[in-house]
């Protein structure tokens with residue numbers, strides 16, 4: 001899974017990227033480069049299974065993040081934005097970082113702290129960036145140069161154009177599977193699900209308040225966007241402390257979960273993702289799939305041979321194992337299940353695939 005981090009200049013995107021990926025990219029404003037990094041998705045279930053099996057390798061799920069330069073007011077209209085947005089167009093989801101901290105040492109390009117204004121401005125920039133692509137493509141198709149191979153492409157793009165011109169999101173309507181296929185390669189920014197992150201100052205962590213909080217919450221609610229609060233710089237600084245000190249600091253500030261824990265949870269919920277696990281002496285590992293994936297297809301995640309030669313899945317739910325403490329007890333209680341290829345995988349299934357090739 002890949003998540004793109006976008007926002008206005010100096011919103012704290014690179015700081016957030018560093019926090020999530022435990023990276024050390026310099027936060028110099030105005031640098032026109034994108035950064036790619038990955039984060040392991042913390043999962044207490046994997047910690048538990050790894051303690052139990054003491055495997056040679058423990059592999060957590062991963063999320064890839066791409067951090068791009070700030071979108072300044074009017075930058076999409078000037079062109080050039082589409083070059084550095086390439087990495088975000090391939091993303092499954094977008095984090096919109098809005099600045100909700102005051103700091104005279106970090107000038108706010110809009111002159112004041114106002115997260116809703118920034119969220120709206122950002123949407124406009126993303127929208128223009130999509131519109132530029134849509135219009136160019138329509139022009140080419142109408143000029144008869146290309147696109148004869150897919151007759152649905154032009155009408156679908158016209159629909160996009162209409163949506164964008166009325167300031168909507170391409171992702172706001174239910175496209176037919178054919179339309180979705182026609183749109184897929186474009187990676188439109190306003191088609192992707194959004195998670196809004198308010199980047200607040202240190203003081204906001206303990207007061208649980210920040211400039212423009214009520215308005216931003218209302219904005220997120222009416223648009224049905226998940227809203228998280230992160231203090232990127234503070235949490236990043238704390239994350240570099242030795243373990244004991246770090247926990248004490250976080251407790252003092254009332255931060256009970258790391259930034260990546262909160263973000264991963266929001267992203268999994270929003271994208272309808274769940275995890276299943278494979279365990280053994282060699283490896284304990286988390287796998288990410290969509291809700292509603294059948295056992296046979298899930299097996300293909302592990303290896304295409306296992307999918308092809310699928311016989312059955314032996315399944316124990318993580319909760320049963322945790323509660324009972326051993327696989328032997330789980331069997332005793334009759335909670336060890338054999339499932340066929342059409343079984344719909346559940347979050348927390350521990351699986352052993354039987355296969356034959």
Ligand SMILES: Nc1nc2c(ncn2[C@@H]2O[C@H](COP(=O)(O)OP(=O)(O)OP(=O)(O)O)[C@@H](O)[C@H]2O)c(=O)[nH]1
Nearest residue numbers: 009010011012013014015027029030070103200233
């Ligand atoms: N006071 C304060 N400063 C912050 C916070 N988060 C980020 N900053 C500072 O704001 C400045 C800009 O942060 P960056 O992470 O580089 O912001 P950016 O969105 O990546 O900026 P561009 O890439 O230039 O668009 C840096 O000096 C950060 O240390 C915060 O929560 N509080």
Ligand SMILES: [Mg+2]
Nearest residue numbers: 013014068069
């Ligand atoms: Mg940056």
